[in-house]
Amino acid sequence: MLPKHERGAASHDIAERLRLARRRHRRALRRAARRRRGAAGPPVLQTLVAEIYGPDGESRAALAAEVRRIFRETPGVVDVDWYAEADQLLTRFVIDK
Helix, strand or coil, X not given: CCCHHHCCCCHHHHHHHHXXXXXXXXXXXXXXXXXXXXXXXXXXXXXXXXXXXXXXHHHHHHHHHHHHHHHHHCCCCCCCCCCCCCCCCCCCCCCCC
16 A cells, blocks of 8 residues: 555545455355355265255245256256255253353
């Protein structure tokens, strides 16, 4: 960074521009990650992955069935499989002070 008498902007303004640029960069990275999201880390088990989201299990299952049907009917797509998270036990600790 140049000495303040040699630059056209105050250090605060420069810092604000850097923060804005960083935010834009992080947003772009998040968008790119959403587009290419797949199975986590090597080795990658699937070539093609669809993540199904919805308000309840019934609607997610119905949509997943439709996506599986489309995958099975798509030429070149083989070994169609699916995974679903099992219900998890919730443990709650209440501290008695």
